[in-house]
Amino acid sequence: MAANLHIAITPETLFTIGGFEVTNTLFTSYLVTIALTIFLLSVRSKIKPTTRPKGIQNILEAIVGGLYSFFQSITHSTQKTQAFTPVIAGFFIFIMLNNWVELLPGFHTILYTGHAEIKLSQIPSVPWQNAAPALAVTNIDEDEVNSDLLANEEISHSNQDSVETESAEEKHGGVPIFRGANADINMTVALALISVGAIQYYGLKFAGKGYLKKYINFSSPIMFFVGILEFVSELSKILSFAFRLFGNIFAGEVLIAVITFLIPVILPIPFIGLEIFVGFIQALVFAMLSLVFFTMATETHH
């Protein structure tokens, strides 16, 4: 059964830019970011100040207004809501889109065989590979165009050979180009670090130096140890944020892969519906927990 079932817990490298490995999850998250940015900027340019918005402006105003009043019901403070809404709504929309986008057709099925470095080498003007210059220089006197083509073919062949022997992904026939970004532990840890960092930032901003008394407090020995416990609980927040999101989305990915492998027709449909729901709930949980922690950190009295 495990012969054709391709499940990778770590993201797979698509290509490298100067030693920086661009993985399929990173690639997908960039695509989501770019698509979201372009869409929102294009809508923003069309927005008109009116009391009766129409079409896409109406939908987006409903979303933003709904999120704002929902956050207001948790923070009970207009000042805090206005400060937190961009961060929290950004978390919510970005995570939800990343969860939903991996359910699109083409994810996990479009495979990418070989390395993009081979394609780069076919551009004649890019002297990117150090292994080839001897060949290129000797042939340059005869006929430039032909030699370039020849040399590049040589390079691509040699590269293909080396890639086929080196990379383990080739055994599976390639790596998926698209993969949901939250199925990558690096992504969720990054989001958790941003969230917990923002908790400290807003705590210091709203409660001032009193916020630090949560961690360092010499008023009594008990409070001192409570401060240490508070510090440990901040660390556990990072772990809990990261693993909750990662576990849910990765488990959904595995679930759909296994179900599709067993019975490819009709049966995966309810599970895809379940994953749409889970993606929404997990984005909501991440945003709401961040908001609750923000609100708790910014309360001045204890």
Added chain:
Amino acid sequence: MLENLPPVIAISIGGIGPAIAIGMIVKSALEAIGRNPEAGSQIQTAMILGVAFAEAIAIYSLVVALIVKFV
């Protein structure tokens, strides 16, 4: 077949606690909504938060099971 046993044990034991916890959370939330339907949306928000916390434990054991199985 025996090499599948560790992840199976991990997820099956790890699922017991969160299952009981989520059942109790939803039970009390439903009772509260039944007693006070006006506070339904607030109770629902708190319930989802609690369920997410309880579910996180199951997800931890799921991650452990997946790592044992696939890594």
